[in-house]
Amino acid sequence: MRQIIIIGSGPAGFTAAIYAARANLKPLLIASSVEAGGELMNTTEVENYPGFAEGIQGPELMAKMQEQAERFGTEVLYDDVTELDLTGDTKTVTLGNGETHEALAVIFATGSAYRKLGLEDEERLSGRGVSWCATCDGFFFKEKTIAVIGGGDSAMEEATFLTRFASKVYVVHRKDSLRASKIMQERAFANPKIEFVWNSEVVGITGTDAVDGLVLRHTVTGAETSLPLGGIFVAIGNDPRTHLVHNQLDLTPEGTIAVAGRSSKTSQTGVFAAGDVIDPTYRQAVTAAASGTVAALDAEHYLASLPEALLASAGEPALA
Ligand code: NDP
Numbered sequence: 001m002r003q004i005i006i007i008g009s010g011p012a013g014f015t016a017a018i019y020a021a022r023a024n025l026k027p028l029l030i031a032s033s034v035e036a037g038g039e040l041m042n043t044t045e046v047e048n049y050p051g052f053a054e055g056i057q058g059p060e061l062m063a064k065m066q067e068q069a070e071r072f073g074t075e076v077l078y079d080d081v082t083e084l085d086l087t088g089d090t091k092t093v094t095l096g097n098g099e100t101h102e103a104l105a106v107i108f109a110t111g112s113a114y115r116k117l118g119l120e121d122e123e124r125l126s127g128r129g130v131s132w133c134a135t136c137d138g139f140f141f142k143e144k145t146i147a148v149i150g151g152g153d154s155a156m157e158e159a160t161f162l163t164r165f166a167s168k169v170y171v172v173h174r175k176d177s178l179r180a181s182k183i184m185q186e187r188a189f190a191n192p193k194i195e196f197v198w199n200s201e202v203v204g205i206t207g208t209d210a211v212d213g214l215v216l217r218h219t220v221t222g223a224e225t226s227l228p229l230g231g232i233f234v235a236i237g238n239d240p241r242t243h244l245v246h247n248q249l250d251l252t253p254e255g256t257i258a259v260a261g262r263s264s265k266t267s268q269t270g271v272f273a274a275g276d277v278i279d280p281t282y283r284q285a286v287t288a289a290a291s292g293t294v295a296a297l298d299a300e301h302y303l304a305s306l307p308e309a310l311l312a313s314a315g316e317p318a319l320a
Helices: 011-022 038-042 058-071 120-124 134-141 153-162 182-189 285-305 308-313
Strands: 002-007 028-031 075-078 081-085 091-095 100-108 112-114 145-149 168-172 194-197 200-206 213-218 224-228 231-234 238-240 271-273
Touching: 002 011, 002 091, 002 285, 011 028, 011 038, 011 058, 011 100, 011 285, 028 100, 038 058, 058 075, 100 285, 120 200, 134 153, 134 231, 145 153, 153 168, 153 182, 153 231, 271 285
Parallel strands: 002 028, 002 100, 028 075, 100 271, 145 168, 145 231, 168 194
Antiparallel strands: 081 091, 091 100, 112 238, 200 213, 213 224
């Protein structure tokens, strides 16, 4: 058994690991099998992470965080958690390969997943012109006319990035003003390849083998129009990844894991949560990292409060 297991490998997970490892807690960090590194792996330039005055590529930032966590003794396992038992003093984590790992404390930092429009054709045409990740798939849309759905920072960032490949990018938004920050809006407005389609809801995605257009409904007049396209990028936000703990931890009305005040303490003793999975509002790499720090410090205090005999049962870990 270990003292601590951290689930998640974004800025929250790795920062928690840096702190826990430096506190000599020998953390095991479970990074997902396919999404290791979290959302920043799908980002290009990160311009607002303090300390990188010239900016840094998202994957490079994550590689540095992992290197720093490993330098102090974090062990990283690449697999998906399939089951969790968070009750009692000993927490059990089951992985996709059937292995189970036990720990006295768990930090849950699983981030969030792309939100979907919820249309049948979205699934059918996924990977055939429907994408949720411009940096992953943008290259396939060279010289095409495409649309980005959404009005937040993600939509502006994706639309601006996609103008490197696409001949034209429509931004389809359900309102007549954007939620995105001013600087991102201005960048998109100034880009001659971007055209905004306001007050429009996506009610259909057309195409037999690949996307060939969108059906839009005007939110004011109700009129339906079709927009011929070679692809669409859905950038309408994210939902916290809580499916593993639905029945074990209290959630907030927004669907994030509930924590006590400004701490990382969940409704289950010995279980802490950090990053996007507890944050419906700020969702920045730097706020996630700070939240990982809080979780590691809370976990450290919790472990220090446990009886000697229990702590002694969390002996030396070392992966095979
Ligand atoms: P947001 O929640 O900020 O924005 C989501 C957008 O999608 C909104 O405009 C919303 O419309 C729209 N939307 C939501 N659901 C639907 C739906 N079903 N159909 C159509 N449209 C829909 O998410 P983001 O991912 O853009 O940003 C999340 C956070 O991450 C923010 O804090 C943002 O600042 C941050 N971020 C920062 C970046 C940066 O600084 N470089 C880059 C990317 C994200 P409505 O406005 O009507 O609600």
